[in-house]
Amino acid sequence: MRLSERLRGKRILITGVTGFVGEALLHRILADLPDTTVVALVRPKGSLSGRSRMEQVLNKKIFESSRNAAGGTTELLEQRIDVVEGDLSTIPGLPTGMDIVIHCAGDVSFDPPIDEAFRTNVLGTQQLLEKIEASSPDTHYVHVSTAYVSGRRRGAIPEGPVDHVVDWRTEAKWGQAMRDRVEETSRSPGILSKLRKEAEREHRRAGPITAAQDAERRRNEWVQKKLVEAGGERARSLGWTDVYTFTKAMGERVVEEFAQRMSVTVARPSIIESALETPHPGWIEGFKMADPLILAYGRGELPEFPASPDAIMDVVPVDHVVNAILAAAAESPEKGKPAYYHMASGARNPFTYAKVYEYIREYFDENPFDMSERGAVRLATWRFPGGERVERILAMSERAHKIAEYVVTHAPRGERIRKIAREVDQLQRRLEFLRRYMDLYRPYVEAELLFTDDRLMELYHRLEEADKEDFPFDTGIVDWRHYMVEVHCPNVTESMRKYDVIRRRRGRSAPTVAKELPESGEILAAFDMDGTLLSSNVIETYLWLRMPELDRTERVREIGTMLRKVPGFIRAERRDRGAFLRSVYRRYAGADLEELENIVDSVLAKHVLERVSAAALRQVRAHRAAGHRTVLITGAIRPLTRPLEPLFDEIVAAELATDDRGRCTGYLSGPPLVGESRAAWLIRYAGQHGFDLTKSYAYADSHSDLPMLEAVGRPVAVSPDVHLWRRARKGRWPVEEWKTSSAANRLAIPFADELPAERTS
Structure with a gap:
């Protein structure tokens, strides 16, 4: 039976519909599953209601054909989508009669404050499952997690529960309590004195209130930093790479408890990147894991990379993830027997960092960033010297920047000093970028993991032949050179090239005082x-x-x-x-x-x-x-x-x-x-x-x-x-x-x- 027939008449609740995967999922349902309706849990944002945000999503170009078929955005919304306003911290009562729930929402940052990560990825999941159980206990719940919940293991990772004995309730309680603990510490005399003196060194000439406001800004930043550090250290101490994978693993434990009395599927994609085919080749929303690194390399700002050349970057196109989720959603496991699927590529179609570098370099050799009067960017040659060597180079550069910063802030003012300061600021942004991605990505690029996808391929082979063509998710057939050089890089760099044009135009017309001043007696x-x-x-x-x-x-x-x-x-x-x-x-x-x-x-x-x-x-x-x-x-x-x-x-x-x-x-x-x-x-x-x-x-x-x-x-x-x-x-x-x-x-x-x-x- 075709997938469209198996999902005909189903009501599917989707969380995270305004996010990357959720949006791609909504597009696929509206475009290719005409008899399936959607319930969207949408968080209001600022002055925008949940419905208004849903309208913004539907007004995007990828939904054009669906809008036209329905007669407009309002009509599409009325015919196919019910909006439930709320977020994971305040989920309202859910509609009854839901057949499938696909939980895509979550905090996807690698290093969020620990309390926020637990509130979203763990407690939010718990509250959602409680609401589902109360309204539609026979629902098939599909939980979108990540393959990296396996932690810092090595070797083949099976599609099943992660083997650990960490109690999610204890960790969630600790994570929530950290906010109050850190806030209290931040108000201790020693910390306040240090932050106040730092602010006064920079702002005392402007005045005590200006310095005080900056001291409070620094305190808030200190709190956030300590919450991030606390979560990162706790995650690493328990065997996970970061707060994201740690809390997603804890979220899976919550799901597994409910799986004893519900039909549950756990979907674990690896690194999700742009679409291979649908909605169109290269479609992407925002920058994902690999994209900042690609852009930085193309702009000459990534001189080296801490990965081993034979290590694997496990990438999966977003349309393959969406197709696999829909195929999994159409098969409800028995209660007490949750299904696990890895949506990955490394086990059967490995994409090594040596090849990643080769293809990215090939793309930028043919399509360099234009830096205006400086001409094309000079690309770095990666030699993959290892993480320790890259760390030493970065540390030396950070020390040099510190000296340069002292010089420009203490030297007599002048155009020449401001020019040097501009270069120092550019160096600082570059070093901050490198430090952030070095610290975040090094555990991933040094990981020696193979996510087996045997069960996912069994699911794939159960599809009708026509669905294998229309809803493909066999990553074994992906041509990585074609994907990277002809699909992914062109679309990832498109927005940056447009921005560079705007920036250069803005640079040529830097802000100036208007030559024609407005005539007014109130100025x-x-x-x-x-x-x-x-x-x-x-x-x-x-x-x-x-x-x-x-x-x-x-x-x-x-x-x-x-x-x-x-x-x-x-x-x-x-x-x-x-x-x-x-x-x-x-x-x-x-x-x-x-x-x-x-x-x-x-x-x-x-x-x-x-x-x-x-x-x-x-x-x-x-x-x-x-x-x-x-x-x-x-x-x-x-x-x-x-x-x-x-x-x-x-x-x-x-x-x-x-x-x-x-x-x-x-x-x-x-x-x-x-x-x-x-x-x-x-x-x-x-x-x-x-x-x-x-x-x-x-x-x-x-x-x-x-x-x-x-x-x-x-x-x-x-x-x-x-x-x-x-x-x-x-x-x-x-x-x-x-x-x-x-x-x-x-x-x-x-x-x-x-x-x-x-x-x-």
Whole structure:
């Protein structure tokens, strides 16, 4: 009897229908089993209901013929599919009268947090089986597992229960409890202190709240990392490769308990990859196990691989998996006698890593990735030196990256340093990729497993000859060269090639400030001064102001004193910019404030304006012409901003406190606006005067200005330091390079002999 006849009139509940295997399974049922209906358990996601997500699936190209036959998406849904909204943690009551349940859902990540893996792969399976037993106890339950539940064994693996004595209930209880234990540990003084100090080293210049937010982000990441590590270590201690295979094995134990009173089939595919034929050759959703490695090799980012050349990569096309599942679903085993099927290729049609490399290399030799101006990617030659050698190479590269990272984050800013930082970031992404896949895949590529599929082939040979043609799953006939070179690689790389085109186009049109600014009276344009508008710093401007008042001997002494203090100033500035500014401004003690203003007006005004970037001037004037309110927010002292007053509607600067004689006390009249205080001032000012910060602009050069930049909708990084440049790249903010005119002498300091005669007498 044909498969379509054996499944005619059946109601099949499918979990995981929005996933790779579930979607392929749904496609096959709708396209080739016209008298079979589906019940889909679909999890709502965000604002989308389960039904809306089901509609999204049905609107995909592979369902076009089914949609057309039904008269549209809505009609197809009404005629063939019942949607039950829920997920494995909150399964609602299931419909009665179900004939078959195919459980495809699960956490397929190799290294999920241990509590999440148990909640999905073990407890979710238990809850589903309980609901099935309550609604349709005579259902045939098909459990989609993985061949790798066998663990770190060697040799031939039979199609049957895995031999182990691990109690799934004890492990599930432990796994669920780990979340609370790790969360509690993460709040211990030692851990909190370590994470806080790390955050402060990076963000203290921006402010304590910015650092605190980053410390909490780090704590959450630490929790996730420890939950992943705990699961991985527990899995390996019990003989499994990772949390995924461990929890899937525990899930099978749950299934085996219910198999005593239900009809149960356990399907164990190996590495599922793109379709050989159906829905179409190469069809795939997302990237599967081998695909990131293929892409990395093609992009020149995988210099070596830790596998043995004669080791086997056990691959099975997704359509073979789906066909085998449907064939197994059509045969209900007796209660108490679960059926096990391996859907694999290694035992009868081995695909060695030497051949994998040969075919992938052949494909990319003929179809290289185009890296634009750099031409085609240069492909690495794998020599398969072994896992230990690859690990040593990777460890050396990680140490080199650590040194390079220290250099770029401590070197003086500049275009050249940012270029180096870009290369360091690319190296970091590459190393993180290699480390992740080295750690995850090494146990798989070094495994010496052969998944026997004798029972699956018996199932195959029981099919009608026509079904063997229409629903094939004999992997022994797969031509791996054809599959890899002509089917799999072209489809896996297609999306990446499209992305590269978009990325190159985006690179050519990097984010910039709009030339035509929107005209509006509700927009602010806030500018930092030192390092943004003009090339200067606090120590330099202090010398500008102090030198004219000193004779030659005093100048030499003052410059010598400042040079000796520079290392301390740098350390202070990295710790707390506000404290740094105060320490510099202490040296104004005894200066006459009015005299400082006179020096600025008569001597320094021209010097300051020469330092202002022409591009900066144009941008300020463009904002004014557009009706925007221009604001200068600086930690520099007020007298130094006097030459810039005509450019700005509002200037916020450090105010030097004076005594009753007008002499500077060495203190400020209020805290300097730095870091988070700038953002706070801007938010308050906008609220008081009715400006819309989401439409407003801010220009700054330092990571300490990050809060101010994040407070507006249109931030611009100007000649940024490495930390700010990285944030700008992540947020796709415009990055401008405003250079001072080459006519401005960076080393020039106005002296007393430049003062008018009446001022020096």
